[in-house]
Amino acid sequence: MDKLLIVFLFFILMIPNSIAQQHPLELRIMSYNIYHGENPYQRGTSNMGDVTALIKMIKPDFLALQEVDSMTLRTAGFAGSKLDLTDIWAKSSGMNGFFAKAIDFSEGGYGEAVLVRQNAVFESVSLPTPMGGEGRSMAVAHVEFEDGRKITFAGTHLCHEFEENRTAQVKGIKDYFKGYSHPVVVVGDFNFEPLEGGYVLMSEDFLDAAKVFGETKNTYPTDQPNIRIDYIWLVKNATWHVKDFQVMEGIAHSDHLPVYTVVSFQ
Template sequence: MYYRLFFLNLFLLFSFCSQAQKATELTLMTYNIYHGEDPYNLGKSNLREIADLILEIKPDLVAFQEVDSMTVRTQGFNDGRKLDVVKELGEMTGMQSFFAKAIDYSEGGYGEGLLSRLPVSFKSYSLPIPHGGEGRSMAVAEVELEKSKLLFAGTHFCHEFEENRMAQAMESIRILMDSDSPSILTGDFNFTSEEAAYNVISDHFTDAALDFGDPQLTYSSKDLNTRLDYFWLDKDSDWEIVSVEVFEVAYSDHLPVVIKVKLKD
């Protein structure tokens, strides 16, 4: 009898430990999509190629930068119709979509987009521009996981002024750290690792590509080859970075970044 109880308790202990170590695995993507137009073939949409890439990768969450919504500009690559770009991508991939307007533009809006396969609610935040210039926003998805919630935020920092990028970094951190939920910040940050705004974020978040090793360049033009697109994982949560990959596709002047992570319960 004693031995039966001993082995039963041992089995229950192993079962408990196994459940305690369970982790949620997520595939995440960020992509600056050049407002939905092929930058190397102007007047041609890049949405079909982007949607096909998403269908191939099957990410759980996607952040887009440089997103048009119902602008005159979209008529030029959509047979004369105004297009809500992120809504179109959501319909093409079967994912929930959200647009966070940063500025009024071309009779419509311009800003950030999110897609989600998971149960989610969305919010939009304006980011500061103390030096002036183009308005910026951050799109946040509050994602329902099996045993917890996750904040997934996509943004696009100022391309002109370092003062703006610093203010936007500080505000993004403040918004995300105001919650007890694990958080991920991603997007096109328009800085390199030498800039002060990078260091401000890295005080609280882990640069996933750097932590995984050998970070790849994500932006290429005739004037500049560099890494501008990042995934940041909050340092208060228990993350395992499974993979980081930059896809060499010519659908935009940026390259899509995809990571796989495990969030331990």
């Protein structure tokens, strides 16, 4: 009798966790190349207020920003003082932010930012540049939810000059996430179109969320979009449901259009 009672209690205690693991977790994910905080169509004018308003409107759980300045003279030139853009957007949106510097620039830094609603462990990953040119980084956030499920979110900006660099950087991203058993999302400005080799390489391990949803509109340049180079990638080893995907046309705060998706996973 005692043994049966123990088995029964164990079964009861395991039910909530099993239900939690089966319940899909919905996430709002956004990526935006913000042109270092300046409006390219109104030079000398900050876009920080407009980007802040957009973030508050979308309320993403995970946000990646590309071309982010940190304490540069360039920012001071149009905003009046050196600013940590990641910190400004994190505080204004109530999110946790992290800046991954790619290069030293204008007495400060220039690189990628990720912002997340949850507590996270952050890290910066340098990406290879075998052909030289501008350094590149990937900002990574590791998150564990209350029910024990984990997700890793990363934002990056691949080389705009050399296809060889982009290919090497995709290989670097794939190598970094090799062996991860939990869901991974990688987003950003990849500077390649779907016919380039880097896209094919990413597609081996990741799903193109726009393609899954059927919303493959061009993302650059904002005034006359003629190429698609901004992506949200979902690792294939998880079960995803892409519930929405938008290229946010009409948002002219930067030279790129923001991309946004709603996904769920088990």
